[in-house]
Amino acid sequence: MSGPFSDVSRTIFADKEVLSEGYQPETILEREAEIELYRNAFKDVLFGHPPPNVFIYGKTGVGKTAVTRYILDALQEEVDGRPEADDLTVLWHNCNGETPYSTARAFINDLKPAAEDPFPRRGYSLPEALERFYDLLDRRGGTFLLVLDEIDHLKESDTLLYELPRARANDHVDDAQLGVVGISNNYAFRESLSPKVKDTLMEREISFAPYSADELRTILEHRASMAFRDDGYDPSAIGLCAALAARDTGNARQALDLLLNAGDIAEERGDDAVTDEHVSDAEERVRRGRVLKHVRDQTIHAQLVLETVARLQEDGHAPVRSKTIYDAYTTIAEEWGHDPLSSLKSVQNHLSDLHMLGFLTRHEHNDGRAGGSYYTYEVEHDAAAIVDVRERIEDDRP
Numbered sequence: 133m134s135g136p137f138s139d140v141s142r143t144i145f146a147d148k149e150v151l152s153e154g155y156q157p158e159t160i161l162e163r164e165a166e167i168e169l170y171r172n173a174f175k176d177v178l179f180g181h182p183p184p185n186v187f188i189y190g191k192t193g194v195g196k197t198a199v200t201r202y203i204l205d206a207l208q209e210e211v212d213g214r215p216e217a218d219d220l221t222v223l224w225h226n227c228n229g230e231t232p233y234s235t236a237r238a239f240i241n242d243l244k245p246a247a248e249d250p251f252p253r254r255g256y257s258l259p260e261a262l263e264r265f266y267d268l269l270d271r272r273g274g275t276f277l278l279v280l281d282e283i284d285h286l287k288e289s290d291t292l293l294y295e296l297p298r299a300r301a302n303d304h305v306d307d308a309q310l311g312v313v314g315i316s317n318n319y320a321f322r323e324s325l326s327p328k329v330k331d332t333l334m335e336r337e338i339s340f341a342p343y344s345a346d347e348l349r350t351i352l353e354h355r356a357s358m359a360f361r362d363d364g365y366d367p368s369a370i371g372l373c374a375a376l377a378a379r380d381t382g383n384a385r386q387a388l389d390l391l392l393n394a395g396d397i398a399e400e401r402g403d404d405a406v407t408d409e410h411v412s413d414a415e416e417r418v419r420r421g422r423v424l425k426h427v428r429d430q431t432i433h434a435q436l437v438l439e440t441v442a443r444l445q446e447d448g449h450a451p452v453r454s455k456t457i458y459d460a461y462t463t464i465a466e467e468w469g470h471d472p473l474s475s476l477k478s479v480q481n482h483l484s485d486l487h488m489l490g491f492l493t494r495h496e497h498n499d500g501r502a503g504g505s506y507y508t509y510e511v512e513h514d515a516a517a518i519v520d521v522r523e524r525i526e527d528d529r530p
């Protein structure tokens with residue numbers, strides 16, 4: 133029997149997984165200098181010396197996590213292969229939305245015997261949680277590396293970041309040694325720490341620069357050779373993905389995502405190979421996807437106000453004053469079946485918020501005594517994309 137999927141076959145991809153977000157690369161390219169710094173920082177661990185605290189800084193998608201995983205996996209493998217080396221335990225924790233207490237709790241739960249209940253979410257103080265954690269460290273012994281990813285998201289981090297690296301010096305642990313690896317894409321975080329924490333935590337610093345187009349091309353070529361079938365891509369398409377991502381932010385995640393989308397488009401169209409045209413169309417698709425997400429995150433009236441400005445702009449009326457926007461907004465809201473806000477002031481508040489969020493550009497006008505001062509608005513980026521995503525949002529409504 134034939135069904136909707138019965139004639140689906142892979143035409144372009146050999147192993148699509150290697151372009152996905154979750155894929156952990158076995159080969160790290162173009163980061164030799166950073167790997168060397170990491171190697172120097174941690175080589176003493178093989179001989180039972182305490183690890184330094186290391187702070188990793190770089191913008192999003194520049195390989196901080198991939199390189200850290202690669203180096204710590206390699207260190208673990210080396211330690212495991214040397215009977216004379218102390219045991220090594222690496223604990224990873226993402227600090228997004230976390231507190232010092234929840235972080236200590238996560239580490240305790242990683243180390244506690246399986247039969248024991250998880251450490252309570254509340255009811256203990258941070259010093260009590262840390263005491264339990266230190267006790268577990270000492271029981272297991274050896275070297276511990278605590279990786280705090282997105283460390284800048286850790287609320288009230290000073291206490292914990294002061295405490296952990298000093299655990300041994302302050303006699304909280306006897307048989308264990310520990311080092312902290314902090315990863316951040318917010319350089320301002322460094323400045324927000326108290327000097328005593330900064331000095332300890334940033335004992336070693338490794339900064340990751342954005343990738344150049346050439347570096348991204350090397351990374352993408354390697355990934356593409358695994359992801360696509362032989363002759364499944366045009367080398368110039370790889371160069372275009374690299375150039376577009378380098379021109380934007382130098383982010384490898386973005387470059388890989390573009391290539392993945394280009395492959396999807398080529399496959400959807402039944403083409404044999406990924407070309408420049410697929411990459412350009414993928415860029416447009418990714419950009420629209422981003423706009424869709426940002427617009428969807430706004431309240432319905434903010435969306436309607438934004439849509440109104442976009443529609444007026446499409447009709448050649450922008451930059452446009454708030455009174456005109458208000459009148460058109462009322463009609464558009466009603467057409468979609470929403471009760472419009474009844475005051476000009478509330479629409480002006482939305483306009484001001486949308487300007488602050490970067491959706492709208494605002495121009496100030498001063499017509500002297502007669503006209504007074506007022507603002508006009510226009511859509512910052514792509515009016516057509518906003519109208520399009522608004523239609524999709526309304527079409528998706530139950």
Ligand SMILES: Nc1ncnc2c1ncn2[C@@H]1O[C@H](COP(=O)(O)OP(=O)(O)OP(=O)(O)O)[C@@H](O)[C@H]1O
Pocket residue numbers: 152153155156157159160161162163190191192193194195196197198199316317351384385388
């Ligand atoms: N040098 C590299 N070699 C191979 N793949 C890489 C390299 N750098 C980055 N990547 C790939 O790019 C993607 C993003 O990298 P990664 O997650 O390490 O970035 P990050 O700097 O940790 O970003 P964030 O700050 O957003 O967490 C991953 O899929 C990773 O596999």
